[in-house]
Amino acid sequence: MTTKPARSKRATVHDVALEAGVSRGTVSRYVNGERYVSAAAREAIEAAIAKVGYVPNTAARNLVMQRTQAVGFIVHEPHSLFVEDPNIGEILLGANTRLSEADHQMAVLIVDTERDTDRVARYLSGGLVDGVIIVSARADDPITRVVERLQLPAAYVGHPPGAASTASFVVIDNRGAARSITERLAATGRRRIGMIAAALDRDSGADRLAGFREALGDAFDEALVEPVPLYSYSAGRDGMRRLLERAPDLDGVFAASDAVAAGAIEAIKESGRQVPDDIGVVGFDDSAWARRTTPPLSTVSQPAAGLGAGAAELVLARLHGEDPPAERRLDCEIVWRGSA
Amino acid sequence: MTTKPARSKRATVHDVALEAGVSRGTVSRYVNGERYVSAAAREAIEAAIAKVGYVPNTAARNLVMQRTQAVGFIVHEPHSLFVEDPNIGEILLGANTRLSEADHQMAVLIVDTERDTDRVARYLSGGLVDGVIIVSARADDPITRVVERLQLPAAYVGHPPGAASTASFVVIDNRGAARSITERLAATGRRRIGMIAAALDRDSGADRLAGFREALGDAFDEALVEPVPLYSYSAGRDGMRRLLERAPDLDGVFAASDAVAAGAIEAIKESGRQVPDDIGVVGFDDSAWARRTTPPLSTVSQPAAGLGAGAAELVLARLHGEDPPAERRLDCEIVWRGSA
DNA sequence: GCAATTTCTGTGAACGTACACAGAATGCCA
DNA sequence: TGGCATTCTGTGTACGTTCACAGAAATTGC
Numbered sequence: 001m002t003t004k005p006a007r008s009k010r011a012t013v014h015d016v017a018l019e020a021g022v023s024r025g026t027v028s029r030y031v032n033g034e035r036y037v038s039a040a041a042r043e044a045i046e047a048a049i050a051k052v053g054y055v056p057n058t059a060a061r062n063l064v065m066q067r068t069q070a071v072g073f074i075v076h077e078p079h080s081l082f083v084e085d086p087n088i089g090e091i092l093l094g095a096n097t098r099l100s101e102a103d104h105q106m107a108v109l110i111v112d113t114e115r116d117t118d119r120v121a122r123y124l125s126g127g128l129v130d131g132v133i134i135v136s137a138r139a140d141d142p143i144t145r146v147v148e149r150l151q152l153p154a155a156y157v158g159h160p161p162g163a164a165s166t167a168s169f170v171v172i173d174n175r176g177a178a179r180s181i182t183e184r185l186a187a188t189g190r191r192r193i194g195m196i197a198a199a200l201d202r203d204s205g206a207d208r209l210a211g212f213r214e215a216l217g218d219a220f221d222e223a224l225v226e227p228v229p230l231y232s233y234s235a236g237r238d239g240m241r242r243l244l245e246r247a248p249d250l251d252g253v254f255a256a257s258d259a260v261a262a263g264a265i266e267a268i269k270e271s272g273r274q275v276p277d278d279i280g281v282v283g284f285d286d287s288a289w290a291r292r293t294t295p296p297l298s299t300v301s302q303p304a305a306g307l308g309a310g311a312a313e314l315v316l317a318r319l320h321g322e323d324p325p326a327e328r329r330l331d332c333e334i335v336w337r338g339s340a
Numbered sequence: 341m342t343t344k345p346a347r348s349k350r351a352t353v354h355d356v357a358l359e360a361g362v363s364r365g366t367v368s369r370y371v372n373g374e375r376y377v378s379a380a381a382r383e384a385i386e387a388a389i390a391k392v393g394y395v396p397n398t399a400a401r402n403l404v405m406q407r408t409q410a411v412g413f414i415v416h417e418p419h420s421l422f423v424e425d426p427n428i429g430e431i432l433l434g435a436n437t438r439l440s441e442a443d444h445q446m447a448v449l450i451v452d453t454e455r456d457t458d459r460v461a462r463y464l465s466g467g468l469v470d471g472v473i474i475v476s477a478r479a480d481d482p483i484t485r486v487v488e489r490l491q492l493p494a495a496y497v498g499h500p501p502g503a504a505s506t507a508s509f510v511v512i513d514n515r516g517a518a519r520s521i522t523e524r525l526a527a528t529g530r531r532r533i534g535m536i537a538a539a540l541d542r543d544s545g546a547d548r549l550a551g552f553r554e555a556l557g558d559a560f561d562e563a564l565v566e567p568v569p570l571y572s573y574s575a576g577r578d579g580m581r582r583l584l585e586r587a588p589d590l591d592g593v594f595a596a597s598d599a600v601a602a603g604a605i606e607a608i609k610e611s612g613r614q615v616p617d618d619i620g621v622v623g624f625d626d627s628a629w630a631r632r633t634t635p636p637l638s639t640v641s642q643p644a645a646g647l648g649a650g651a652a653e654l655v656l657a658r659l660h661g662e663d664p665p666a667e668r669r670l671d672c673e674i675v676w677r678g679s680a
Numbered sequence: 681g682c683a684a685t686t687t688c689t690g691t692g693a694a695c696g697t698a699c700a701c702a703g704a705a706t707g708c709c710a
Numbered sequence: 711t712g713g714c715a716t717t718c719t720g721t722g723t724a725c726g727t728t729c730a731c732a733g734a735a736a737t738t739g740c
Contacts, residue, residue, distance in 0.1 A: 010467070012726055023690045028728060036688050058466030059402040060726035064695045068399070073448075089429065096450055105463055108413075108448040110436055123445055126398030127350070262632070292602070292632050352696055363720045368698060376718050400696035404725050 011052040020048035031056060062127075069104050071095075071315055072124060072132040074143060076111040087285055087304040088135060091157055094308025095133055102316050104130075111143055121146045131315040133157065133308075136202065153318035155311040158204055168318070170310035170328045174204050177300045177332040178211025181282050182254050184298075185340050186215065190252030190280055194224035196239040196264055198231045198256040205231075208256050208284060223247065231256065233289075236263025244271050252280045252340065258289035258299055265293050265339070280340030295338030303330050351392040360388035371396060402468075409444050411435075411655055412469040414460065416451040416477060427625055427644040428475060431497055434648025435473055442656050444470075451483055461486045471655040473497065473648075476542070493658035495651040498544055508658070510650035510668045514544050517640045517672040518551025521622050522594050524638075525680050526555065530592030530620055534564035536579040536604055538571045538596040545571075548596050548624060563587065571596060573629075576603025584611050592620045592680065598629035598639055605633050605679070620680030635678030643670050 013031070017024045022041050030037050030045045037045075048054075062068045073095060075088060096106050107129055109120045124132065124146055131153035137144050147154050147167075154167040185193060195212045199205035213220050226243040228235035236255055240263065244250065255261035261283030268279050275281050275295060283290060286301035310328050317324040353371070357364045362381050370377050370385045377385075388394075402408045413435060415428060436446050447469055449460045464472065464486055471493035477484050487494050487507075494507040525533060535552045539545035553560050566583040568575035576595055580603065584590065595601035601623030605615050615621055615635060623630060626641035650668050657664040 010726095013728095014726080024727085025690060025729085026688085029689090032728085036686095038688060041688085055462075055465040055467075057403075057726050058463075058468050059399055059408070060695090061466075061728075062399040062695095063397075063403055063697090063726080064728045066695075092448075093450070096448075100456060100459055103459065105459070105468075106448065108432075108436075108446065110433070116440060119440055119443065119445070122395075123398075125395040126401075127395075128398050128445075289632075292629075294634055350696095353698095354696080364697085365699085365720060366718085369719090372698080376716095378718060381718085397696050400725090401698075402725095403696080403727085404698050406725075 010057065011054040012057070013054070015052050016045060016048045016054045019052055020044040067130050067319075068128055070107055070129045071099055071104050071312070072107050072109050072129040074109045074111060074120065074132055074134045074137075076135075076137060076141065076143065087287060087302060090304035091135060091308035091311075094305030094310075095312040096308070097305075098309040098312035099316070102312075104316070117142050124152060125150060130319050131155075133311045133315055153315055155314035155318075157307050157311050158202070168311075168314040168324050168326055168328070170307055170314060170330065171203075172302055172307065172330050172332050174207035175211040175214070177334070178208040178254070178284070179215040180211075181284070181298070181300050181334050182212050182215035184334060184336070185252050185254060185280055185282050186219075188252075188276075188280055188340060190340075192221075192224065192247065192250050193219075193252035193254065194221075194226065194243050194247060194250050195254045196236055196243065196256060196260050197225050197227045198235060198239075198260050199229065200227055205256060212254055224250070228256075228260070231259055233259045233263040233266075236260030237267045238263070240264035240267035241270075244268070244273075250279055253282075255281060255283050258283040258285045258287045258297055261297055261299070261339070262289045262293050276338065276340045282340050286335050290335070290337070293339065298334075298336045298338070298340045301333040301335045303332065306330055350397065351394040352397070353394070355392050356385060356388045356394045359392055360384040407470050408468055410447055410469045411439055411444050411652070412447050412449050412464060412472040414449045414451060414472055414474045414477075414483060416475075416481065416483065427627060427642060430644035431475060431648035431651075434645030434650075435652040436648070437645075438649040438652035439656070442652075444656070457482050464492060465490060470659050471495075473651045473655055493655055495654035495658075497647050497651050498542070508651075508654040508664050508666055508668070510647055510654060510670065511543075512642055512647065512670050512672050514547035515551040515554070517674070518548040518594070518624070519555040520551075521624070521638070521640050521674050522552050522555035524674060524676070525592050525594060525620055525622050526559075528592075528616075528620055528680060530680075532561075532564065532587065532590050533559075533592035533594065534561075534566065534583050534587060534590050535594045536576055536583065536596055536600050537565050537567045538575060538579075538600050539569065540567055545596060552594055564590070568596075568600065571599055573599045573603040576600030577607045578603070580604035580607035581610075584608070584613075590619055593622075595621060595623050598623040598625045598627045598637055601637055601639070601679070602629045602633050616678065616680045622680050626675050630675070630677070633679065638674075638676045638678070638680045641673040641675045643672065646670050 013024050013027050017027045021044060026037060026041055027045055030042060073092060099106050109123065111117055111120050120143060132147055133155050135157045137156060156167055156169045158171055193216065195209065197205060197209045200209065224247055226239045228239040236259060244267065253264060255264050261281050265275050265281055268275055273279055283297045283299035286299045290297040290299045307330060310330065314324045314328065353364050353367050357367045361384060366377060366381055367385055370382060413432060439446050449463065451457055451460050460483060472487055473495050475497045477496060496507055496509045498511055533556065537545060537549045540549065564587055566579045568579040576599060584607065593604060595604050601621050605621055608615055608619050613619055623637045623639035626639045630637040630639045647670060650670065654664045
């Protein structure tokens with residue numbers, strides 16, 4: 001008696017063919033649901049597949065088909081932000097849902113360190129994804145360059161990093177929304193309105209500031225704008241402290257994101273002032289933060305899941321050889337709660 | 341003049357060999373950093389690779405190597421929870437960091453609908469991952485069964501879903517931590533301590549309740565335990581409302597998670613009581629919620645990133661043919677803030 | 681009842697890589 | 711100079727699938 005193999009090898013299309021008494025080609029046709037498979041063959045193949053436990057090998061299929069049915073979801077963020085910013089999670093889920101409907105898999109690629117950059121670049125170059133969704137890219141990004149060089153079908157969520165002819169962008173109307181909510185804040189009777197402007201190196205940050213400036217018109221005062229690097233709680237808190245020191249007579253503030261607004265509220269309370277009585281605060285994103293502050297935030301509701309879904313649609317369209325619009329702009333809604 | 345090809349094909353190892361005037365084998369050896377490549381050949385190959393822009397095709401390599409250098413990260417959660425629960429994000433990042441160090445890619449697989457189940461099962465069966473990390477699996481899970489059937493090296497974060505000989509588990513000491521924090525709460529002089537017990541169908545939920553019961557000993561009162569289905573804010577708020585109605589004399593409460601605790605605090609304030617003066621509240625997880633409530637939560641700090649990293653290590657060990665321990669238990673720390 | 685069509689099937693090639701093996705070149709020592 | 715170990719190289723095969731093609735079988739039309 002010979003020793004039985006330690007690990008039973010996976011069944012291949014060949015094994016099924018042998019078991020069913022037909023050829024590889026016929027099995028392949030059956031598996032891919034093509035026409036021209038006789039009833040007899042079909043039954044024999046079904047039985048054989050069940051018996052040997054056949055599952056197609058995707059790597060082999062990918063190799064010959066030259067596609068993978070997978071889309072990369074690239075996030076370039078410091079890890080902490082990925083955790084803190086609920087929008088990214090929702091964008092991811094929105095994209096995943098749409099991709100899943102189209103029978104595509106999502107590979108999440110987080111780029112933080114130098115090392116990640118290399119690995120992700122290798123992964124993309126290796127032909128394991130048909131296209132990519134890119135979230136919050138910076139202007140001069142090695143990953144972006146790799147994507148462009150490979151001519152990989154791409155859709156960006158947010159900031160368009162330079163001109164890339166092969167890419168589409170799905171964005172929200174940051175400027176319009178910032179203008180609307182600032183106008184709304186002004187309409188509550190505030191006279192000295194400041195802004196904590198975050199991430200000015202990105203389109204989103206710059207556009208929100210532009211909208212703010214537009215809304216105030218002549219009343220705009222450069223000195224009441226406090227720039228901070230990130231959309232984070234601590235940046236908001238620190239920025240607000242500085243702003244209050246500079247302008248103690250402030251009675252309204254537009255924070256560039258809810259996380260920033262939450263930090264700002266802490267700083268305001270710290271200083272002994274009341275929200276919204278002394279200072280009205282509005283945020284941006286309608287993230288989980290917005291319902292957790294006291295009072296809850298008036299803010300801009302950002303269709304995060306819609307952004308993800310939109311990006312997925314744009315990539316899928318490209319994969320199907322269509323030529324989708326270069327930009328898709330989603331509207332935002334203002335949600336008025338208690339903070340202003 | 342002939343038309344140039346619309347899309348230039350990717351360069352293969354064959355093209356490089358031709359360009360460098362050597363054979364496929366030699367190029368392959370160079371690319372994989374093997375010995376026995378002459379200096380002359382090396383230089384020629386380097387030049388050729390640069391010239392034709394060669395990148396190895398991972399699908400082809402996967403096929404012949406019978407491995408993919410990728411690990412699946414499976415989350416079975418309703419979408420909303422994935423977004424709300426910051427621990428999952430941190431677990432993901434912890435795992436990603438460790439996998440990335442070991443040059444492995446992570447494929448995120450979110451299982452929510454029936455449809456997801458099929459797709460993920462197909463993906464796993466297709467041989468695109470060498471192993472999996474599974475977060476918050478339920479007891480009778482189709483995905484878990486697929487993983488077991490495929491004998492895929494696996495590591496579970498949290499709940500061990502039945503006996504699976506091929507898997508390892510990385511868990512936190514839920515029971516011990518629940519006991520500690522309940523004792524600590526009791527030590528502040530509380531006499532009527534209740535618990536909002538969430539997700540009792542999971543080990544984590546059941547163990548936290550067990551630790552609570554252990555800590556109180558004879559003082560334990562079944563009537564002061566309010567079970568809720570999920571670790572969510574709204575579940576906590578609703579549960580606390582019911583508990584307060586049933587036991588208006590309550591002076592302490594252990595919430596099964598920070599999100600639950602945050603909801604509980606809202607309900608307590610709603611009822612006109614003060615935290616911590618009238619009722620002391622403690623949570624579990626030390627998530628982002630903990631620092632956002634007023635007052636900030638006393639809670640159990642859960643090493644979420646450590647859980648992810650631990651799971652990654654266990655899977656990697658299995659992939660290297662080692663036989664890691666079946667369970668790795670991580671300790672938690674108690675963080676005392678203002679809520680009790 | 682024979683040609684023309686439609687349905688069905690098997691075979692060989694290709695995808696791009698890794699690996700085993702045979703054999704060529706080189707170096708060393710007696 | 712011959713023998714032998716060492717370094718290097720090229721060729722053929724395998725991985726598991728899809729696809730094109732040729733040809734067999736069944737069905738149709740007159």
